[in-house]
Amino acid sequence: MGEEFVGAGWAFPLRVDPTGKVALVAGTHEIEESIRLILMTAPGERPMRPEFGCAIHDYVFAPADASTAGDIAYAVRIAINRWEPRIDLGDVVVRFDAVDRGVLYVELQYAVRGTNDPRNLVFPFYVIPPHEEPTP
Template identity: 45%
Template sequence: MTMATDDDGLGREFLGTGWALPVMIAPDTGLIAAVSYEQDIQQSIGIILGTSKGERVMRPDFGCGIHDLVFAAVTAALVGEIETTVRAALRTYEARIEVLRVTVDASQIALGHLEVIVDYEVRATNQPGNYVYPFYFQESANQ
C-alpha cells in the first residue's frame, strides 16, 4: 500500500478525504469530486459553522448554535457568546484541530455581518490554519 505524500514527503492521509463542497462531478474522472488533508478540514469547519443545531434529522445536536443569535442585538456580550459557541462546536465536532483563538471582527457591521475568525492548528502536523466565516445577522445587500 502506498502512502499519499505532500511535497515534503510526509504522509498526510490520516487527515482524511471527503466530498468537495459544493458536491460536483470531477471532470477528469467522472466521479464525485473529493478534497483531502487541510482542504478537507477547512470544508469541515465551514460545514460545522454553517449548520444550525437541529438542522440534521439524524444528528440534531450537530452544528453551531450561532444561528440562534441571528436576531440578537450586536453587543460585547453577543460577541463573547459567538466566540464561546464557535469554540465549543469546533471542539466537539472537529477533533483534527486545536482551536487557538476565535475572534469576531465587527468592522463590517454596517453591511449587516460580522466576521468570525478561527485560528487553529492541525493536531497531527502542527500546521497552523485560519478560517473566516461571515455571520450575517440581518439582511445585507452585499452578501
C-alpha cells in the first residue's frame, strides 16, 4: 500500500495554488486535513451528509474536568474510526492546558494503514468556562 491508497484531495480551507487551480493536498497532509475536518464538523452541519462529523461540539459548555475529557476522547474515537478508514487509531488523550481559559488539547496517535509510520495530531478544543458572578 502506498500513496495511491492515501490519495489526494482538495486543500482545506478551499484555496487556489499559484497556477490558479484548486489547491490539492496529498499523502499524510491529506489525512491530517481530513482528521481536522472531521473534528471541526458538528453532526448535522452538512445537509447532504447529516451524520458526518464529531460530537465534541456537544461539550463546548461542559466543565473542563476529567469526565468531560473522557467524553471528548470517546466522541473523537467514534468519529475517527467511522470517517477515516485510512488510519489505525491508537490512543486519544485529552490534556488540560489553560483550563481557566477553557483550552483542552486532544492528541490523536495513529498510523497510516499499511505502514509502520506512527504519527500524532494535536487538536485544540475550547470549552466556555462558567461565568462567575463577583461577590459583593
